[in-house]
Amino acid sequence: MGILNFFxxxxxxAHGIHPxxxxxxxxxxxxxxxxxxxxxxxxxxxxxxxxxxxxVKVGQEVVRGEPIAAADGFLSVPIxxxxxxxxxxxxxxxxxxxxxxxxxxxxxxxxxTQEVLYDLPRDLNALSSxxxxxxxxxxxxxxxxxxxxxxxxxxxxxxxxxIATLVVNGCECEPYLTCDHRLMLERPDSIMAGIRIxxxxxxxTRAVIGVEDxxxxxxxxxxxxxxxxxxxxxxxxxxxxPQGAEKMLIKSLFNREVPVGGLTxxxxxxxxxxxxxxxxxxxxxxxxxxxxxxVTVSGPAVFRPGNYLVPIGTPLRFLLEQTGMSEQxxxxxxxxxxxxxxxxxxDVPVTKAVSGVVVLESQDPDLAQRQVLPCIKCxxxxxxxxxxxxxxxxxxxxxHREYERMARDYYLDQCFECGCCAYVCPxxxxxxxxxxxxxxxxxxxxxKPH
Amino acid sequence: xxRPIEIRTSPHLKRARTVPQIMQGVVWALLPICAFAVFQFxxxxxxxxxxxxxxxxxxxxxxxxxxxxxxTLNDWSVVxxxxxxxxxxxxxxxxxxxxxxxxxxxxxxKSLFGGLGFNVMNAALVGRAxxxxxxPVAITTWTPGFAPGRFWELIPSTLTPPFLQPVAVKDWxxxxxxxxxxxxxxxxxxxxxxxxxxxxxxxxxMVAGSAGETSALLILVCGLWLAFQRLLDWKIPVGVMxxxxxxxxxxxxxxxxxxxxxxxxxxxxxxxxGAWFMASDMVGSxxxxxxxxxxxxxxxxxxxxxxxxxxxxxxxxxxxxxxxAAAPLISAVxxxxxxxxxxxxxx
Numbered sequence: 001m002g003i004l005n006f007f008x009x010x011x012x013x014a015h016g017i018h019p020x021x022x023x024x025x026x027x028x029x030x031x032x033x034x035x036x037x038x039x040x041x042x043x044x045x046x047x048x049x050x051x052x053x054x055x056v057k058v059g060q061e062v063v064r065g066e067p068i069a070a071a072d073g074f075l076s077v078p079i080x081x082x083x084x085x086x087x088x089x090x091x092x093x094x095x096x097x098x099x100x101x102x103x104x105x106x107x108x109x110x111x112x113t114q115e116v117l118y119d120l121p122r123d124l125n126a127l128s129s130x131x132x133x134x135x136x137x138x139x140x141x142x143x144x145x146x147x148x149x150x151x152x153x154x155x156x157x158x159x160x161x162x163i164a165t166l167v168v169n170g171c172e173c174e175p176y177l178t179c180d181h182r183l184m185l186e187r188p189d190s191i192m193a194g195i196r197i198x199x200x201x202x203x204x205t206r207a208v209i210g211v212e213d214x215x216x217x218x219x220x221x222x223x224x225x226x227x228x229x230x231x232x233x234x235x236x237x238x239x240x241x242p243q244g245a246e247k248m249l250i251k252s253l254f255n256r257e258v259p260v261g262g263l264t265x266x267x268x269x270x271x272x273x274x275x276x277x278x279x280x281x282x283x284x285x286x287x288x289x290x291x292x293x294x295v296t297v298s299g300p301a302v303f304r305p306g307n308y309l310v311p312i313g314t315p316l317r318f319l320l321e322q323t324g325m326s327e328q329x330x331x332x333x334x335x336x337x338x339x340x341x342x343x344x345x346x347d348v349p350v351t352k353a354v355s356g357v358v359v360l361e362s363q364d365p366d367l368a369q370r371q372v373l374p375c376i377k378c379x380x381x382x383x384x385x386x387x388x389x390x391x392x393x394x395x396x397x398x399x400h401r402e403y404e405r406m407a408r409d410y411y412l413d414q415c416f417e418c419g420c421c422a423y424v425c426p427x428x429x430x431x432x433x434x435x436x437x438x439x440x441x442x443x444x445x446x447x448k449p450h
Numbered sequence: 451x452x453r454p455i456e457i458r459t460s461p462h463l464k465r466a467r468t469v470p471q472i473m474q475g476v477v478w479a480l481l482p483i484c485a486f487a488v489f490q491f492x493x494x495x496x497x498x499x500x501x502x503x504x505x506x507x508x509x510x511x512x513x514x515x516x517x518x519x520x521x522t523l524n525d526w527s528v529v530x531x532x533x534x535x536x537x538x539x540x541x542x543x544x545x546x547x548x549x550x551x552x553x554x555x556x557x558x559x560k561s562l563f564g565g566l567g568f569n570v571m572n573a574a575l576v577g578r579a580x581x582x583x584x585x586p587v588a589i590t591t592w593t594p595g596f597a598p599g600r601f602w603e604l605i606p607s608t609l610t611p612p613f614l615q616p617v618a619v620k621d622w623x624x625x626x627x628x629x630x631x632x633x634x635x636x637x638x639x640x641x642x643x644x645x646x647x648x649x650x651x652x653x654x655x656m657v658a659g660s661a662g663e664t665s666a667l668l669i670l671v672c673g674l675w676l677a678f679q680r681l682l683d684w685k686i687p688v689g690v691m692x693x694x695x696x697x698x699x700x701x702x703x704x705x706x707x708x709x710x711x712x713x714x715x716x717x718x719x720x721x722x723x724g725a726w727f728m729a730s731d732m733v734g735s736x737x738x739x740x741x742x743x744x745x746x747x748x749x750x751x752x753x754x755x756x757x758x759x760x761x762x763x764x765x766x767x768x769x770x771x772x773x774x775a776a777a778p779l780i781s782a783v784x785x786x787x788x789x790x791x792x793x794x795x796x797x
Contacts, residue, residue, distance in 0.1 A: 019463055175463065247789065260790040330456040337462040344457055360462060373469045373525060374567030379683065379737040387789035392737050393781070411788045419461030426469045427567070433459045 010213060012238035013251040016386050017420045019175050019241055019338065021214065026178045026298045029306035031186055034322055036083045036108045040313030041093045041349040042068070043103040047142040048149045049075035054104060060087045065118030065288055067140075068104055077140045077150050079104070080289030082311035084112035094345045096334045096354075103349075106313065120287025124197060132201040132284075139283045140290040140352070145169060145180075145244065145273035146335050148353035151280070154272075155201045157265045164268040166198055166207040167253065168277060170222070171237065171244035173212060174336025177356040179294040180274050182307045184211065184218035188225035191274050193281025195232055202270055206231040209274070210249045214239040241338060242418040246271040248386050260414060275355070295319075295350055299359040301329035310350050317346035319357060330362030338419045373427040381421035381431060387414045391421035391431045398434035403441050412438060469566075472732075473526035475681040479672040480533045480727065486668050487661040491541035491593070492600025494608040495661045501545045502577075503532030505552035513561035527566045531556060534574035534727060537662025538720060538767070539581065542593045542605030542619060546612040551581040571774040572731050575767050582767070588616050592635055592658040597626050635659050637719045637763040640710050652717040659719070666717035673726030682730040685739065689746015690725035690753070691716055697754040715754055724766035725749070734774035741777075741784035748780075749773045 044051040052069035062068055062081040069079040085108040093103035127135065136152040143149045157163050168191070172180040184191065195207045211219050213236040222234045237243055237252045247258050250269060258264055264271055279290055291312055298305040303324030310319060316332060333340040334354050350357070381391035389411055397406045406412040412435060421431040487495045510528040514520060522528075535552055555577020560569040582589050593605050607616035636647035636657050651657050655665025663669075677684040694715050701709040715721070729735065729749050736745050749769045756765025773780075 017465075019465075251789070257790045259792075260788065262790065331458060331462060332455060333460075333462055337460070339460050340462065341460065342455075342457045342462065344455065346455070358462075362456065363458075370464075370468065374565065376469055376472075376527075376567045376732050377735065377737050378472065378732045379739075379742070382737045382786075383739070388786045389788060390737065390781075390785060411791065414788055414790065417460070423461045423463060424465050424467075426465075426467050426472055428464070428468070430459065432461060436459070 010238040011235060011252045012240060013243070013248045013386060015384055015388065015420070016240040016242060016248070017384050017423055018239075019423065022175045022298070023178050023181070023214075025176070025305045026296050026307055027181055029178070029182070031179075031182050031294050031307045031309055033114065034308045034310050034314070034319070036112055036311060037314045037318035038108060039088065039315075040082055040085075040106045040108060040311060041103050041315060041347075042079055042082075042106060042313040043093060043095055043101050043349070043351060044069055044079070045101055046079070046148060046312070046351040046353065047077050048147070049073075049077075049153075051102065052076060052079050054090055056087045056104065058087050058089055061085075062087065062106070063117045064112065065116040065291060067289060068106075071137055075150060075153060077137060077142055078289065080118075080140055080291050081106060082291040082313055083108040084117075085109050093349070094347050096341050096343050096348050096351075098344065116288055116291070118288070121285065122287055124200070124285055129201055129203065132197065135284055135287070136197075136201065136280065139280070139288065141276060141280060141283070142290075142352050143273055144275035144279065144293060144352065144355065146339070146353050146355050148351075151272065151276055154265070154270045155198070157270075161265050162268060163202040163204045163265065163270050164206075165270075166195065166202060166204040167246070167249060167264075167269055167271040168195060168207055168209040168274055169244055169246065169249055169271055170209055170211040170215075170218065170274040171249060172215075173239075173241045173244040174338055174340075174356070175241075176298045176358045177296045177336050178298075179296040179307050179355055181215050181218055183275055183278050183294060184215070185221050187278050188222050190278040190281040191222070192225060192227055192230060192232070193285070194272075194277030194279070195281075196227075196230060197280050197284055198270075198272060198277060199231075204270065206233070208232075208253055209234045210237050210253055211235070212237055212239040212243055241420065242386055245386065245416060245418060247416075260411065290352060293350075293352065293354070295354055296356040297323045298356065299333075301326045301359040301361045312350060312352055314350045315346065316343065316348050316350065316357060319350060320346065320359065325359055326361070328361040329359050331360045333358040333360065338423070339417065370428045372429055375427055375429060378426060380424040380426065384420040384424045386418060386420060387411075387416070389415060391435075395429055395431045395434055398438050403438040404445070406438050407442050412442070415439070470524060470526050472681055473530060475679055476530050476676065476727070477526060477533065479676045479681070480530065480537070482672055483537060483662045483665075483668055483723075484533060486655060486665055487537060487541070490595035490655060490664060491605075491661055492597065493602065494600075494605040495541045497545060497604070497608060498539060498541065498543055498548055498661060499533060499536035501548050502536035502539070502552040503529060505549045506532030506535065506556045509553050509556040510561065513557060514565065517561070517565075519565055522565055525566055528556060528560075531560065531573045531577075535577045537723060538574065538578050538660050540589060540592055541595075541661045542591060542607040543588055544607055544610035544616045546610065547581060547585050547588055550584070551577040554580040567733055569733055571771050572728050572734050575728060575771050578767055579771060591616070591619060593619055593623060594626060594658060595656070595664065635719065635763065636714075637757065640714065640718070641757070641763050644708065646710055646714055647718070649711070649713050649717055652714065663720040663723045666722045669722040669726055673722075676726070676730075682726070682732075683735070683742045685742040686730045686735055686746040687725040689743045690721070690729050690750040693747035693750020694721060694754050695750075696747070697751050701758065709758065715757070719757070719764045720766045721753060724753070724770055729770050729773065734777055736777045736781040736784065738781050738784040738786060740786070741780045744784060745773050745777060745780050748776065
């Protein structure tokens with residue numbers, strides 16, 4: 001926390017960057033429903049943890065909302081059928097990460113309705129905390145901000161670490177993305193219902209919603225929709241990337257830091273994305289599963305950018321046919337452009353964690369021909385790194401392949417690959433990629449038997 | 451989609467500013483100072499700046515070619531080196547000596563380390579340090595500014611034939627009939643005769659000195675512009691000035707007859723040029739925020755100590771070179787506390 005923060009009224013963290021937001025393309029586009037693709041692809045790993053276990057056989061008829069794969073253990077979630085149809089195959093499918101992974105292929109009936117037939121209404125107030133956590137898992141909920149961490153796991157802290165505070169993440173700091181912004185404007189009551197459930201399940205005594213101050217309408221809307229009996233406050237935080245990273249948001253809201261190697265639970269805090277809570281508020285009372293989500297489709301190469309309610313499993317090819325894509329399209333990114341992944345194939349489906357599909361134009365030659373120059377020690381990366389690492393030094397070590405030293409002496413593992421260092425680097429050094437590789441190699445080293 | 455899909459790693463966005471743009475920004479900031487040098491010292495200063503810059507560029511080109519690094523002139527950094535070297539030399543400095551200094555500065559100070567980003571010390575100052583050792587007389591021969599014929603005649607020493615000692619300029623200076631010109635810089639006057647030149651003259655550049663160091667005001671304005679463009683770290687020049695005052699103020703308070711005033715210390719000699727344009731050279735300075743300030747303070751303190759207690763009249767050059775050498779160490783001991791790390795040591 002710098003001296004300057006003392007004088008500023010806005011809550012914020014140190015360092016970070018201000019990339020061009022590009023949100024105007026979709027910020028005023030209400031959420032619209034998208035039709036069904038002829039075939040949906042549902043990878044068994046759409047979340048962190050163990051892959052789900054298929055419950056269906058090839059040729060089996062399923063209805064919209066029906067579970068088609070079960071959670072395999074606590075660190076796993078079930079998958080539900082996003083449409084009426086028949087299981088065509090259980091086979092390998094391309095994923096955003098690269099390697100093909102097992103998925104359920106669902107051939108959608110032409111007559112599939114948007115109505116969810118698989119319902120199990122219940123009174124949540126009658127449920128105990130454990131039953132509620134089970135219900136969250138049954139709904140197949142994961143962190144919809146992009147992390148895809150099973151939501152129910154965060155509700156059950158290790159013994160001796162009670163959760164006191166719920167942080168609701170409505171920052172949406174990635175350029176182009178506006179799906180959370182639209183959700184806060186259009187479905188504040190669902191978010192409040194989700195907060196009520198999360199408070200009940202975790203035993204937290206209050207919830208704080210953090211929203212970047214470039215969305216004053218969302219702040220106002222949420223504030224006016226807080227139920228009288230719900231201990232919720234809404235805080236505007238500075239618009240700065242990566243404000244939406246949970247560690248940064250906690251620093252901004254409470255001026256507290258998650259210890260190195262620790263979890264937010266160490267501070268008695270659980271963080272949920274607004275999109276996750278909106279789904280929780282909608283799905284749980286009716287006993288439904290997560291079958292669709294809001295996705296921002298945007299970028300200079302998209303003809304009809306907007307916020308679409310997309311069935312999980314919709315292939316990108318179908319999605320982009322609906323929105324239109326220009327000939328200049330070069331790179332298709334899942335998530336935002338700062339941390340998102342570019343896909344190798346348009347057969348990759350929208351999964352639970354996909355908050356946006358950003359299509360950039362083929363890279364302008366200026367940028368493509370930019371050389372990688374030696375580090376000139378300009379310190380721009382040092383001033384940008386939100387966890388206060390020394391990317392300049394780490395980059396130098398990476399070039400010398402001193403990966404272990406990077407982790408041992410210079411906190412490499414604290415890097416969450418937000419991309420700030422590579423974004424500001426005037427020498428065009430791919431720092432973030434260096435660190436990703438270094439961490440992967442270190443992981444391999446620890447796994448290898450000595 | 452007609453073309454093959456493109457795959458890149460995140461982040462997929464990039465800020466526009468590049469190394470050549472940063473370097474060009476510094477060159478732009480140096481141009482007014484060069485212009486004033488030419489205005490004050492005339493044709494000789496112009497030839498001096500052209501010579502150092504051209505030789506520096508040629509040396510860079512040669513060594514980059516020899517070491518297969520391609521053409522590195524397009525990063526613009528060597529232009530800064532050439533201009534800065536020229537600005538730190540006396541205006542009547544023989545051109546052949548300036549060329550040698552530029553060659554040595556770029557070759558020894560930069561290219562042999564591996565070029566941009568790998569040099570430990572400021573290349574311009576390495577060149578100047580070499581000149582100081584090799585040509586001790588020429589580098590302390592000062593000529594008056596604003597000589598009437600400065601735009602059409604050269605200072606006699608400028609065109610000294612290579613490998614010969616420059617002609618004495620005493621007679622030429624006497625012929626100019628400049629009142630009160632003693633051939634000494636304000637620093638030398640203060641140090642040896644305890645005569646302090648007026649701060650206003652120092653500020654506006656109405657004094658003798660190296661080609662580009664005379665007007666503290668102009669350097670300050672150009673430096674501030676760079677700082678506002680975020681092309682230099684303001685903590686470094688501020689640190690240098692603060693460090694200088696920290697030493698000079700108590701001494702002056704103790705004995706104002708022997709020791710100079712703090713403002714004289716700030717505005718005389720190469721302190722301003724060094725603080726804003728050489729100490730702030732990114733490559734040789736620490737990357738950590740506190741490190742930048744410590745590095746600046748170190749330079750400021752050392753400069754004044756050399757000036758007042760050493761054998762030399764000016765200390766900024768050696769102060770910066772020493773601080774350059776210490777920069778990696780300063781960086782290492784001033785690492786900011788990582789988010790979530792305990793106050794001391796690793797968790």
